[in-house]
Amino acid sequence: DAGVTQSPTHLIKTRGQQVTLRCSPKSGHDTVSWYQQALGQGPQFIFQYYEEEERQRGNFPDRFSGHQFPNYSSELNVNALLLGDSALYLCASSPWTGGVIGELFFGEGSRLTVL
Amino acid sequence: KNQVEQSPQSLIILEGKNCTLQCNYTVSPFSNLRWYKQDTGRGPVSLTIMTFSENTKSNGRYTATLDADTKQSSLHITASQLSDSASYICVVTGSGSARQLTFGSGTQLTVLP
Numbered sequence: 001d002a003g004v005t006q007s008p009t010h011l012i013k014t015r016g017q018q019v020t021l022r023c024s025p026k027s028g029h030d031t032v033s034w035y036q037q038a039l040g041q042g043p044q045f046i047f048q049y050y051e052e053e054e055r056q057r058g059n060f061p062d063r064f065s066g067h068q069f070p071n072y073s074s075e076l077n078v079n080a081l082l083l084g085d086s087a088l089y090l091c092a093s094s095p096w097t098g099g100v101i102g103e104l105f106f107g108e109g110s111r112l113t114v115l
Numbered sequence: 116k117n118q119v120e121q122s123p124q125s126l127i128i129l130e131g132k133n134c135t136l137q138c139n140y141t142v143s144p145f146s147n148l149r150w151y152k153q154d155t156g157r158g159p160v161s162l163t164i165m166t167f168s169e170n171t172k173s174n175g176r177y178t179a180t181l182d183a184d185t186k187q188s189s190l191h192i193t194a195s196q197l198s199d200s201a202s203y204i205c206v207v208t209g210s211g212s213a214r215q216l217t218f219g220s221g222t223q224l225t226v227l228p
Contacts, residue, residue, distance in 0.1 A: 042218030090158055106158030
């Protein structure tokens with residue numbers, strides 16, 4: 001049983017560029033959440049997707065957008081990259097429980113470096 | 116403002132010793148409290164989830180306690196192993212929604228041989 005898988009594991013971009021990160025949820029899970037984790041800090045909630053719709057959003061600008069596909073996989077897009085966007089981006093999956101967050105299973109993350 | 120404070124920020128212990136990590140929170144309303152273990156450069160892995168009515172929960176050598184009145188939790192690790200070296204993150208859920216998860220900054224534990 002595959003857990004949550006993310007790609008790519010590492011990537012380097014320059015300021016102003018755009019990036020797309022991908023996530024496949026754990027088998028049986030239909031809800032995907034994305035988090036940003038700066039070095040030495042706890043993760044910060046970006047948004048949550050269920051049934052191909054953004055259900056909840058944290059305090060992140062519109063440069064951060066996402067998508068969920070019919071197979072429950074998800075993408076995180078970040079436009080106009082800033083140096084401060086450098087972080088570990090974590091994807092977590094869970095079964096949908098009506099908006100109340102259940103047990104989260106995290107992927108290994110995508111390490112983004114913006115130069 | 117909802118906050119989760121963890122202490123100590125870092126801790127070094129010898130293999131075989133016990134240790135206790137602390138978590139204080141101001142999140143309200145309170146739904147549940149979670150402890151995660153995060154190896155360097157990896158995703159967090161769930162250790163325990165406790166609701167308001169639970170005051171202790173164990174997962175192998177890990178035992179979490181919760182005092183909802185004082186808004187404090189602790190994670191006790193017994194007979195530490197080298198593989199316990201990781202960051203331990205306390206997460207408090209307010210209303211239960213994804214947006215209401217508040218993460219602490221973690222305690223970096225190093226276990227030395």
